[in-house]
Each structure stands twice: as structure tokens, then as C-alpha cells.
Amino acid sequence: MIEQEYAYYSGCSLEGTASSYDRSIRLILKALGVTLREPDDWSCCGSTPAHAMDHLLAGALAARNLAIVERMETATLTTPCPACLSAFKKAHARATEDRAFKDEVNQLLDIPYEGGVKAKSTLQVIYEDVGLEAVASKVTTVLPDLKAACYYGCILSRPPRLAAFDDPENPISMDRLLAACGVEVCDFAFKTECCGAAFGVPKKEMVLRLTHKVLTMVEDCGANCVVVACPLCQQNLDLRQAQVNRAMGSSFSIPILYFSEVLGLAFGYTPEELGLDKHIVSTDALIRSRRSKEAEETVSTVKEKVKKSAAQGTAGKSGNAPGPEDTASATKEA
Amino acid sequence: MKKAGYLKKQKEKEFIAALGAKARVYAPCLEDEAVLFKPVEPDSVICLSRPAVSSPKSAIYPQSETLFSFRFKKDSEDPRRTLVELDDTIAVPDTIIFGARPCDARGIAVIDRAFSKTETPDPYYLARRAKTTIVTLTCPEPSTGCFCTRVGCGPAETSDSDVMMTELEDGYLMEALTSKGEALLESPILEDGTAYEAQAKEAQKAAHERMIKEAGEADTTPVDPETFHSQVFWEKAAERCLGCGACTYLCPTCYCFNITDEQVVDKGERIRSWDACMFHHFTLEASGHNPRAQKALRLKNRIGHKFVYYGEKYDGIIACSGCGRCIRGCPVSMEISTIAAALKKNSGTVSGEQ
Amino acid sequence: MRVGVFICHCGNNIAGTVDVARAAEETAKLPHVVYSTHYMYTCSEPGQDEIKQAIKRENLDRVVVAACSPRMHELTFRRTVEKAGLNRYFFEMANIREHVSWIGEDKDLNTNKAIEAVRMAVEKVVRDKPLYSSSFKVNKRVLVIGAGVAGMQSALDCAEGGLDVVLVEKSPAIGGMMARLDKTFPTIDCSICILGPKMVDVAQHEKISLHAYSEIEEIKGYVGNYQVKVRKKTPYVDWAKCTGCGECMEKCPTKNAYDRFNFGVAPTRAINIPFPQAIPKKATIDAKFCRQIQKGKCGVCAKVCPAKAINFELQDQFVTEEVGAIIVASGYGLIDQELLPEYGGGRYPDVITGIQYERLLNASGPTSGHILRPSDKTEPKSIVFVSCAGSRDKSIGIPYCSNFCCMYIAKQAILTKDHIPDSQSFVFYMDIRAPGKGYDEFTRRAQEDYGVKYIRGRVSRIYPKGKKMIVQGADTLLGAKVEVEADLVVLATAATAAPGAAALAEKLHISYDTHGFYVESHPKLRPVETNTAGVYLAGAAQGPKDIPSSVGQGSAAAAKVLALFSRDMLESDPAIARVNQNACVGCLKCAKTCPFQAIKDEVLRGGKVVANVIETVCAGCGVCTSTCPCGAIQLQHFTDNQLLAEVNSLCLS
């Protein structure tokens, strides 16, 4: 069910390093007929430094924003940033389950949080509320060169109880969205492997090793770009690629795109509108050969892609025995 | 020598309060629409303008009372031996029934005999009775169902009361009928009433005539035995009866009771509570047999008791004061007056039923 | 009345947190109580003697024992008082262990609580009426549900004991999981070679009637007299005619049917005989895949069948079996490996489950006993076994150990070496659980003689790299991350309750735990009984079990049934509803609500209609008693007055 209006919390990254994420999100949601209302006077979500120092403070910071949203008509809050999202979800969960905590937090706030806000990642909004069909119907452009590895990062679908979205170990929402846009998606094994971003400063060499591992797997699975939903992942994989190459003697040049950017391209927006020029690793080569198709044809091909991905449950996997349905039913029969 | 006092209406509350200081005062109090005899409390609204739904008998003969309480104890030496502790102290407060009607007072007189004129007088009842003073109000108007004059009572009947009060324009004349009554009239709040006696006589006479007009003279014709023992008669009479106890519990003369023991673990009480001969359980025997299984037989007993059996025991007195409460209170308006009247004709049917 | 109270120390279990001396002293003060004492172990023989003597000495007519739960020892003490000449229902138990001493820390509060518990029991016992059970005939046939090794063992033992046995198996062939295993630990003898003869015995025993490919539809009745409705699912083949020649299977054009017996290691035909030694050796059509049934065109099998046994019109059939007892041996299931996405089971062909691997090892399996990895049918050289794939994992709701995985992994690793001498096996494990006869030695052999590398740690992720699978995990002994390149990964997926276990339990009115395994009536002392009289448990239906324990339980359950049937008449529980005809007004609301249709109307002389309880049918739930507005129907031993007395003793005194 598509909800017309959402409270939209972009968060600090999307104000800066991830501005193209913000732009592309706003564009595609507009195209999909979803209104985003930005809460007045929103503040830090409390995810990073506060979270490390003082849980009450972190909770209060998140709750402050939730309280603001609670006073808007729309009950659902959406944010593109998984870090902000889990900060909100954690605060909400504790506020509703632990009265003592709620009272403590509310003492710190000038307007109390009553516990009435549902928070969803923007990816979830598009995938669940808007839906694949609606997305497919907006596609005007095909991107023949893209071979995407969808990288979800560590917190988008975890911890399962909090995230309550997609499969915690093998998420497929982005895979399906891209498939719906006619993009070829590779079977990428490190969808939720840690890229180390959080330790960028204190443990650089570890981060380089982890990042290298992820990027290697990207190449191994035959992809030529990574599609992400997290500003930290994007920044880490994009910004550090050169460092990785230097440190590990590799020669990666893998564009790191936001899923919203890919959707934007498929919807026919120009790289400039989407702000692709902000990327470190250039995306030009990838999208040079994109071309618009007559609506007729596009829709038809997309339709069957949608069906295919829907049927398979996850994009591009081998069908040899024991096929997934078989083993699935195997235990059901047992 | 009869002492008379005059109570100004605006002093009524003050007077009752003064009585309350000496004793527990039972008076007809307003409870939403219903007028009930209850112990007067500061916030009570006393209503003398119409007869109360319930009779004042509960003041002397409560709906349920603890005859004694008991407790089982073990001999500390030997748990095989059980000792019983009894407590049968009866705390009896001085009681004044204020604003009864002559029929109420008559009712109490009827009950008195049952508890005193027997080989086993009832200490509980008599203790309370002895400490009770009855202040009766002359009935200004007959009420729906009233028929006191027919059973030898009357709106100004004085024989069963200690004080008779009669309403005049702005007050009541209060005439002491007994020494108890005189004691009660010892009050600075009262003025001397002699001046009003003539006026009161008038009022009483008028009341009496109104009632005669309404209900007729005392009917002394004896009950016709044939009719009284006719099954048909009673079945017809009881046809619509629901078999509840409203009549008996509202009746000023009914005094039947039940005695039960209530025990929890080691403590308990022996309870005496009102019972009603209209109830199936009243005569239910342990065997499961019931000599009065049909409501017809139960109705026969109730009315028979008032108009036949009681008289047989206490020189011809009718155990009904004609207050009409059972008629007004009955869900199906059973009319004891009609049935009683019919009993006296040799008709075998209830007159007015056709 | 003369009530005796006996308060048990239960060693220190009760006396530790309850002042039993004070309790005895206080309860002695209660009315009716003429004797109150405390004793070290009341349930012990001297303890019971003490009760019997006291009954004689103090000439008691009622007895209260304050000890453990009545669910534990009520029967014990009822027998005791009966031996001393009292009616067995002149006895009550106050539970001051499970409900007092074991859960409360404050000794004063506990003691007070214990005293009140006794007070309640006394209030009830003085209102107990003597009850006498009537006896009824037993139908000495037994139903066994599930023809796995446990079920077959029960069936055979009962049959040998001279009972008529009805054996119901839901799949087309008997044998259960064991029939799918290649070898058995720790002896490495061939599973089917030892099971096969048993299967034949079952098939041939004249006292066993087998309903294969059948399920329980409905169960009515009570111990000694159950009516069981069995649904015989249609195989679309007239088994009376089918000779099991296998022609149909040869010719069936549908080659991609899912092979249930082999857990889909390879596809099979739409019509098939599950395995060569199958009993009964009859063909069954899998409607889901049959072209004739799905699309209405084909019917090849019907044409080729020499016995003309194929009949697409065949419908499910129902038979009703009358039995006196039921043995439930419905077995276990395995989790869907897609519950473990981090291992890629289901996504990567070369990640398979332990039971699938058994089929690869098995000479009569789809690969005729050659270990070939599913993706490219090549022989794997490096095999990784992941134990506890789902087991002992709270996050997917399976906190328990699956009991047999450690052992079969060791077995499979050993067999792997036998099949492919130049192979190397790795086992990721949490702990090695080998607490059976010769078990630990066996796992050592795997390591010492067969060079299986055991890595203590969990696997975090499995992903493909070229033709290889990378198994990424931790070695908690080295305290390091490890990655193993494998050709084939075998997951020891967790054992679960059999699919439909809950539904079956509801039909049987037995309880099951949060994981769907059936609950025995006492974890130590009544491991094969259930709380429903006449229903017994065997095998993994009660919890994951290996073969020896399953067989043992199978025999144990059989022994219970034989004992039950050693009498011709059974005693009915007299604690059932009884009608006071004087009070009954004949509204029959009780009859409307009785779950067992145990109440009928009866017309008395004079035409009064009253309710009437059929003793043998009434199960004693008391729904009627709480339905009856006038308290005319009373559940004996739990009458309104008895429960009210308990309430009053708590609230009014």
C-alpha cells in the first residue's frame, strides 16, 4: 500500500558527502508520486559519537527527532541512511518497551516522545509501499552496461528484530528493484559483509583489508559496479579505492552507485540532475551507452524481468539440482 | 393524664436530631424514589407525606441477625480435643421508630405475640422490643391498596403506639400514649400541645371517615371453611402469583424466619434471617419432599395464617393490618384484600376475578 | 471428622525453606485435624507405613499429605490410604514443594504459605465423598502411528505379545528416516541391511495390518475404546493389482518430479516406487507432477502397466479402526536450510544437508553410492561439514541440541574417506557430543585414523569462489578467523518436530512443547506415557533421538500397552459428573456443552426431564458443572462446595 506522504529525515551525510543520494532520492520519489516532508528543526540522530559515549544521550537525540515527527500529521518517518534508521528504531523500541528509559529520555526533551512513530528506510518504502510494479512502470531508459553487485552493508537488515526488513543475511530488496529497472544483477556473496567504514580513522589498515576483500568479491562475481543504500559504505568504497589499490597493489576502478541513482537513471534523469559528478570513481563509462526504448518494448521486457526475479526470489542464481524449491520442499516434506 | 406536645414543622429536623442523640432513630427516609425505614443519618431526607415501601419491623426484627458467633479451638495439650468458644452478647441500642403509621404499629403488636406469648419467648427480639419507642403518625390520606379499617385497624388507631402524632398546618401534635411516650416528649424543642388537641381530634376523625369511605367498615364475618379449603379457589387465586417474597418482606406482620450456621474453617456464626412462606424452600424437607409444593398451597398458608391460623392461636386477632404494602409492592398486584373478602363468601371463587 | 496431616521434608527440598515443624504445629490447630506430623521422606516405604499406622492408631478417616506436586505422588498416597482401609478419595495433597519451597526464598512467607495450603487441603478433604470406580471392557487392539524404526519396533513387540496391531504410515513406504541412511554409527553397519528384515517382518506379520500412505483423520473415545478414522490417500494406483514391477516408472515422461525419499538430491518420475527395498513395493503417483492429472493428457503409465493397476479416478478412502491404546511414533523433521541464508543452502548447489549427503553415499541412492557434487557431478576432494546448522541457535528459535548430528557427521566423514581416499574432510563444531556406548571412541577414530580435521568454531558465511565454496569461520581454539576452500559443504541441519505434529497432538489431546515435540507425563519416571490415558510415545516424536534410543522407546511403549492390556477390564476414573435429579430443571445446557457428548436426557416417572451422565464416556472436565445454572450437575471431587470451601478458606478466614 502506497502511503502518499512521509516525514523525510535526510540526516547529516546526505547534507554533505552523500548529497547525490539525497538529490536522487527526492527525484525518484517525486516521480513515484510520494511526497516527502522535512521535519522542522531536525537534529543529529545520535548514531555515531554520542552512541559510543552515552546511550541515554544517543537515545534522547533520536527521540527528539521522533517527537518532532510525532507532531506532524504523517505517522511514518523515512530516512535513506541506515545508521540514522537504526538509531531511530533503537530509540523507539526502548521507549516503548522500557518505561524507565522513556521517562528518563522525556525528562531531557522539551517535547516528550509518546512512542507513536514508525520508521522505515527509504529503500523499504520504495520496495514495500511503492512496489516493484510501480517502479517498473516508471522506467524509460535501459542501462545495458550495468552489471551490479548489490551491497547492503552491515546494519540495513540487522539486527533482525529491530530492522524487521528483508533477510538479515541474504537481503534481496535492492536486487529486485534493480532487476525491475532492467539492470543486470550479479549474485554477490558479500551483500552484508563488513566494509569497516566505522573504523576508518582508528584502524585504517584493517579497513583497507576489508574493503579490498569486498571489492575483490565484486570483480569475482562479474560485476562492474557496486550499488549501495548506505552513505558510509558508499563513501568508504568510493573514497578509499585509490588507497586500497596503493596498499594492496590492486587496480580497482569500480563505480559505487546509490540504488536511487540507478533508479534515477532508469527513470530518465540525467547524471547531472542526479549529481553523479560528485563520485570519486567516475561513472561515465558505465552509463555512456544508456538509451531510451519505446515505452511499449521497455515495459514488456521489464514486466518479464519482474516476474522472473519475483519467481526466483533472488536475482541470478543457478537452477541445478538440488534446486531451491526442491530443497525448500524437501524439508517441508520430511 | 395524657401529656401532649406540639412540634413545629421547621423544628422537625432539630427534634429528630435531639432524639438521635439519645437513641438510634428509625424513620421513613427518601432513597431516590423509594421511602424506606432506615436509621436516620445527618444526610437523611425524612419523608412523612406517603407510607413507606417497607415496614419499620426491621428495627426490632432485622432481616438477618447473628444469634451468636463461635470459634473452634484445640486443646493445646491434646489436638484430639476440640473446644468451642461462644459469643452471644447482644448489644441493644435504645431505638425510636419515628413516623410509623398505625398499621405499622399494629404489625409490631402482631409480631410481639409470636415472640412473647409462647413457651419459648425470644430473648433477642424482646431485648430490642423493650428498648424501642414507637412514634406513630395519623394517616392523612388513604393510599392505593389501603384497607386498614376493614381489618379493625385505622388511620388514627392509637392502641399499638407510644406516641401519636397528628399533622396540622404548621406542625404536629404529639400525644404520649405510654410512659415511654411521655419520656420521649420530655423535650425543650416541643411546645405545650394542649391547645391543639381539639384540632387534632378533628383531623383524626376526618382521616378515619375518609378511610371508611375508601375501604369500608371492619368486616367480622368469619372465613367460609369450604371456600378456604377449596383447591380450585387457591389455584385460581394464585394463578398469576410469581412466588417471590416481596409481600412477606414488605409486610409489617410477617415474622417467619430461618436459622442457618455459616462456618469458615474454625470460625462461624449462627444466623437468623427472614424467610417467606411463599418460597418453595420454606417447607422443603430434607427428604426432598415438600408439603407445599405448589404456589397455591403456599398462598393459602400466607393468607390463611393472617386470617385464620393466627386468630385460632391468639383469640381471633387478624394478623393483617391492612397497610396494603403487599398489594403495592407485588409485581403482579396480588390483592390480599380481595382474596380475604372472597374467602368469606361461599363462592369457591375469588370475587372480582370475574 | 478425624483428619491426619503429614508434612514432608523431602530431605532438604522442602525443609530447607519451610519450617515444617511449625507447619505441623499450626495445622494441628485446624478443626477436624486430630493428628499432624512431619517426616523426612513421606513417599518412602517407612513414610507410607507411618501414614498407615497413624490411620489405624488415631483412627483417621481423612488424610492430607503436604509434599510435592499431586501430579507426582497423588496416586502413590491414594494407594497408601486405600491399603489402610480408607476410600482412596479421602485423600488430598498440598503442593508445598513445586509451588512453595522451590520458588520462594523467604522462610516465614513460605511456611505461612505451606500452612495455608494445608488448610485448603483440609477444607477440601473434609468435603470429599467416597468414590468407587466402575470397570469397563478393553479393546485389545493397538494403533501405532508412524512406521519408522521406533514405530515398527512397537508394532512388532505388540504383535509378538499377541495383540492386533494397526500400523499407520503417511508416506508410501515404511522405514522412516532410518531407511534413508547409508550406514549407522558407531558400528558402520549398513542401515537398510538391518532395517530391511524388520520391514519384511512388519509386512508379513499376520497380527499387523498396515495402512501405508495414510494419515489419522480423527480420534474419538477414551482409553480402552478409541475410534480412529484413517484417511488412505489415493496413490492413483490400485495397490491390490500393482506388482511393483516398475514398468510405469521406466516409461513415465515426467523426469523432473521432486524425489521425496531422496530429499531431492536428484529428480525422479511422477509415478515411482521410492526405493528398491520399499515396503509395500507399490507405485504411487505424485499428483503435483503427473501430466495426466495436471494437464489431462499423457496416461503413459496406464498404457504400459501390465497389471492395469493405474486408475486416475481413485479417491482418498476412509477406514475406521477400533483400538484400545495408541502409540505415537510420528518421528521428526529437519529445518528448511533457507533459514540459514548465511550458509547459502538452497542458493548454492554444492551446499547440501546431511540427509542429502546420506543419499549420495548410499549404494541405492541416485548416484549409486558415488559421491558426486550436485553442481558439476565431479568428485569432491575437500568436504566441509558444518555441525549445529540451526541447532542450539536461539536466533531461529531452536535452542536445543539435535542429539545425533555429531555422530553422523563423524560417520559421514569416515565414509567419505572410504569412498574417496585422497579426500580431506573438515568439521566445524561447537562441542562434540558423543555420550553413547562406543560413541566417543568413534569420533576419535574419525580424527585419528581418518584424519578428519575438526575445527572448533562457528561458520559465519559460505560463498562461492569460482568452482569452490569458501567456508569462512572462526577457530576458537586458535582464536583466529579461518577460511576453508571446499568442493562440497554438508550442513547438519537441526532436527525439528515432524510437520503436522501439532495437528496430530490436538487430535490425540496430548500436549507438545514450544518446539512441537510431544510432552511425556514425567521427564524421568514416565518417559513414554502421555497425560492422556492409553496414549504412549516412541522415538523422535518426543525429542531428537538416535536409533538405539528410538528402538528402546519403541519396545518400552509396547511393554506399557501389553501391561495395560493384561487386564480384561479397566477401572474408570470415578471423578466424573453426577446429576442431582431433584435440583435438575432439565434445561440440558450441560448436554449442549459437554465436549464428549457424555450427557443425555432422561425422562423420570411423572414426566420430569433431567440430565443423565454416561459414566464411561464422561472424562471429568467439569464444563457441565460450570454451565449448569442451578448446580444440579456436580463434577465429583471438584464440586462447587469443595472449590468454594477452598476459596473461603483463602478469602474469608
Next chain:
Amino acid sequence: MSVVEGKELRIVGFLCNWCSYGGADTAGVSRFKQPTDLRIIRVPCSGRVDPLFVVKALISGADGVLVSGCHPRDCHYSDGNFYARRRLEMLKRFLPFVGIDARRFHYTWVSASEGQRWQQTVTDFTSLIHELGPAPLLPQNKTLPKEARA
């Protein structure tokens, strides 16, 4: 010698023999500590629990009443708890109408294997009752002379 002043309140529990009583046993066997207020009355089935028992207890001065049976579908007598569910729900909705706090009456389902759930139930319910405090006593009947008051 009923409630221990200041320490305990009077909580009455009606437990079905097959599930909840067993669950309470399981909790005991597992030594799951619980508050001591609860007193347990054993009944064969929650379907045996006439709502009037609950009323009787509450009117007679119980501060809380807890009824527990087998989970729906899992009744040892197949249907008993289905009836209990309807009747107890009716009662729970009716009590506040006459001024009895519905929170003082709780009904739930606990199976013989759910020792933990039982511990949780007892602990939570007891603490709730302590929060609510002792149940207000019914005022004694005014129209009765002193000595007849029970």
C-alpha cells in the same frame, strides 16, 4: 492468619491440572523464583472455572484472581478452554461495570512445558496487584443494626 500484613496480598489462582498446574510445577522444578502471594486451587480444566468463583473470591476480599488453562486447541478435554475463554472474557468486561477493577482479574494460557512463562505471569501479575494495593472492601450494610452485621 491469611495475608501477611505489609508483605503479601491475597491472590487466588485457578489452574487447570493438565497444562498450567503442570507449568507451575515445571517452574518449581526449574527453581524459577516467584513472589509468594499466589495461592493455587487445582481444577481439572479451565472450563471448570465458573466465572462466579472469580466473583466470589473478589467479593470475599481477594485482591487479585488469576485463571490459567491450556493454550487454545491444546485442551486436554479438547474444548474446555474454549468455553472458559468466552465466559471469562465476558466476566472481565462486566466487572468494571459494578466497580471492580478488571485488572484484578487476569486469565491466560500456560502449557505444562512453559515454566518460564508461568514465572513471568506470576511475577508480573503479583507486582501489578501490589501496585493496585489491597482491594477496597465492600461497605457493610447500613440498614442493619450493629449486632446483625456480619
Next chain:
Amino acid sequence: MNLEKLKEIVRTVLPSVDVVIGYKKGLDALHPVPCFLTSPDEIDALVLNPACMHNLAAYLPSLKNRAAVVVKGCDSRTVVQLAQEGLIKRENVVVIGVPCQGAVSVRKVLSAIDHQPVIEASFENDTVVIKTKKGEARLALRDVAPDKCLACRYPTPVVADHLAGEEVEPKIDEKTAYQEIREFDARSLEERRAYWMAEFDRCIRCYACRNACPLCVCRESCIAETRDPHWMSQKATQNEKMMFHMIHAIHLAGRCTECGECERACPMGIPVARLKKKINMEMKELFGYEPGISMDDKPPMYTFKVEEEKIEEHKIR
């Protein structure tokens, strides 16, 4: 209400039954009483007016033989409920329905005329004319109608073999039917408690409410009086009085047809019908059930659904 039509019907029905239960004049025009006709010459004694409050269906279960009964809308529900519970045989009863514009509550009339003795009373279509020695009072039916009539949704009998009069449309919809209850529910717990304590305090345990109730079928076996089972004592205390009214209400759960007889019968004027109405409201919400509407319903307390749509498991907090 059409007396002539009624007499006509009775005349035709009488030969086919042993008794016809109707109303005739009682001690005064405000107090008609039930009557049991067996011969045609009694027919002229029949009366039918808004003061005919009694639910005559209450007599049916105790009758052995074939009877005809005069019922208003509310009373007709009793017939259905009794038949539904198998307490009467429908085929043994001839139902003579009288569509009803609303009855009069004697209690309300008396308070309107300040409890003067009634000399004469007469009924014009929607007013009651009362003569007392203080003069004549004209009261609008609406103002003296018992509460049950103000919330009546079935003015026309739900079953009737004969109908004496034109059908009457209900003036009330489902929601407003329970308005009174909802308003009471809105009061604080303490208020509600105090209210009932005061009301119950008046109870004299005469059992008029119980005996007048057409669905109290226990009669002699009522547990308010028995010693076995011994639910309550004969003490006249609050506890016992309350217990009795709880028993009555709970035993009527999903059965009360809201004829209001319990309340009318009470000599102390305790609004006992409210208790049952509250439960009825819940029954409607929980099970969509209304007593005495359809012959083949099953009273909700004597049946169940495996999945109860409306019953959720309760949390302790």
C-alpha cells in the same frame, strides 16, 4: 395496540388452546394484571393499554399444555429465547403479537404526580391522563415510558402467529440502544462502585426480580438459596446482596431479552436490568449476538469458535 382486534383474535384462537394469557383490569387503571382465559365469556374482561407491562411469556415454561400468549415486541423475544433454549416447544404456543408504541412505568407516573393515590387513569394515543384528588395530570407517554422502551429496537414482535395492530418502526438504532450503558461506563470506577453499593444496599432479597424474570429457569433450585451448592449465606450483607445480583446477571449472559421485568418487579426500585443490558452489549460486540432474535441461534456462552475474532489474549499490563 388494538384491543378490539385482540379480542377478535382471542375469540378465534381460544378453541384451539387450553388457555390464553392476556391482561385484565387490576386494582386500578394503572395496574392491569395478567389473566388466564379459558372460556369465551371472559374475553370481554381483556384490557390492552400502555400500562400492560407484564411479560406474559414468563408463564409459558411452567405451563404443561397448549397456550396462547399476548406479547409485545420485547416479550416476543422471550418466546424466541425460551424456544431456542428448548425450555418451551414453539409448536405448543400460539403467539399473539401486539405492536407497541411504548409502555408506561408506574414508578415514573407516580413520581410525576408526586405519589398521589390514583383515582382514575385513561390513555389517549400518546398521553396518559391521570386523575388524583389534586386534579388531572396529562403526561406524555415518552416521559413516563420505562427506560427499556426508550431504547427499544423491536416494538413489533419478532415472532407472531397473529398480529393485533399495525407494525411499528423502531425509533432507535443499534448504537443509541446502548447509549445509557456507554454513558455509565464513562463514569469513574469509584463512581460506578459507589452507585451499585447504594443500590444493592436497598435489596431485601425478596427475589421478585428473579421470579419475574422469564429466563430464570432454575426456579426452586436457584443457587442463591440452596445449601448444596452453598454459594451464599442468608446474611443481609452487602457481599451477599451483591453476590446474588452477580449470579442473576451472569446466569443471564447472552440470554436476557431485555423485557425489564426484573427491574419493574423490584419493590425497592433497584435498576437491576442495567447489569444484564451491559452484558448484552458486550455479547453483541464480542459475538454479534442478540438474545431472542432468531430461533436457531445458539446462546454464546454455550458454544465457541476455535478462532474468536474479537477476543484477544490479555496482557497483564
